Amino acid sequence: MATKASTNAPTLQPPAPAGETPRLQVEGLTRSFGGRPVVKDVSLTVMPGQVTCLLGPSGCGKSTTLRIIAGVETADAGRVIVDGEEMTAPGLHVPPERRGIGLMFQDFALFPHLSVAENVAFGLTSGSRAEKRARVEELLRRVRLERYIDAYPHELSGGEQQRVALARALAPRPRVMLMDEPFSGLDNRLRDGIRDETLDILKEEGAAVLLVTHEPEEAMRMADEIALMRGGRIVQKGAPYNVYNAPVDQAAAAFFSDLNVIRGVVRGALTDTPFGQFLAPGIPDGTMVDIVIRPQHLKLDLDRGGRGPAPTPQEGTWARGVVVRARFLGAESLVELRMDYDGSILRASVPSVFLPKPGTPLWVAFRRDRCFVFPSSPEISHTGLVREGETDAAAEALADAGAAAPR
Ligand SMILES: Nc1ncnc2c1ncn2[C@@H]1O[C@H](COP(=O)(O)OP(=O)(O)OP(=O)(O)O)[C@@H](O)[C@H]1O
Ligand SMILES: [Mg+2]
DSSP, X not given: OOEESXXXXXXXXXXOOTTOOOSEEEEEEEEEETTEEEEEEEEEEXXXXXXXXXXXXXXXXXXXXXXXXXXXXXXSEEEEEETTEEEEETTEEOOGGGTTEEEEESXXXXXXXXXXXXXXXXXXXXXXXXXXXHHHHHHHHHXXXXXXXXXXXXXXXXXXXXHHXXXXXXXXXXXXXXXXXXXXXXXXXXXXXXXXXXXXXXXXXTOEEEEEESOHHHHXXXXXXXXXXXXXXXXXXXXXXXXXXXXXXXHHHHHHSOEEXXXXXXXXXXXXXXXXEEEOTTOOTTOEEEEEEOGGGEXXXXXXXXXXXXXXXXXXXXXEEEEEEEEEOSXXXXXXXXXXXXXXXXXXXXXXXXXXXXXXXXXXXXXXXXXXXXXXXXXXXXXXXXXXXXXXXXXXXXXXXTOOOOO
């Protein structure tokens, strides 16, 4: 069980109005291909107007989960319920077009031979001609493309085509909208704007949104709730703030940023390190632990004739290192240091411009309220700096071996 060194973080939960029926309920979804399990006991709930992001590395089973919910793939076990009505269950498979579910995928191909209006009207099966036209006009106003109503897809930019695809998916008023990396084809600047706009429209429509992404920034930006997936399982669920600030294990922490790691052994619920003692409550004596901290939570100070700042309760003991490299990234600078105590590398992210020359001695402290303490996994080699993804395989191996897979 992971233990956080400090518990002063606020607890933020996504809003879940009492008594409201979830738009989407998924219970115990399981699916194997050729004997290889790909989706393992996945459960989640999405309320009307709520956005849940299924976040995880490539190949972890996100799209398969979405495809089962959409009904274009079958489940070996588990249930999919929309507005209280079973869609997938043992012996039951409601066809995709009768699920009240809208789909948007990365290759959101519009029909090239149909006009924008005809593309949007495509999913409208009921209603008079005039009613359909009114709905198409309303949606195109929503996505600010009414002037393109008679244009053809090739006359639109990528971002405009994406908005037509959104209008088309929304046309039949889906109760649930499933989106699989829908923004990944767009360039960065365009993407932020379209993402926010899309979200506003989906919330207004009251749809429950399940959005798949492998980009933590996208999930943090869009989600009311993040479901972090790894090796076919959901390993952690919660508001973006909680998943980021109270990761369930080291791999979950590493998914969101590079990590600095120092390793120590627990003695009497304490671990001695070059940065002073860290609390390791509930972890048995003799256990090897990793003390983990994100680069933006290191503190740096100047060397004063071989001495550093005095220890404080907030920062503990300061340790000396030497700058290996410093890079300016726009909003922040990244400083890499080789630590005197064992030659390992730590990485600090400093707001704005801070570019000390290689060879400059600096003192480093850990913000105690931002450290996580996890039992070490033997598969994770200790290099001081752990980059995103490096811990995934090890964590998957542990989860599959029956180690605690917290939900
Ligand atoms: N129809 C299929 N037959 C066999 N294997 C499949 C099938 N569909 C998916 N898989 C396998 O299941 C695993 C999970 O695939 P899935 O597409 O769900 O991953 P993902 O999380 O969406 O990844 P990405 O981020 O790369 O899109 C992969 O190893 C994939 O090869
Ligand atoms: Mg996928």
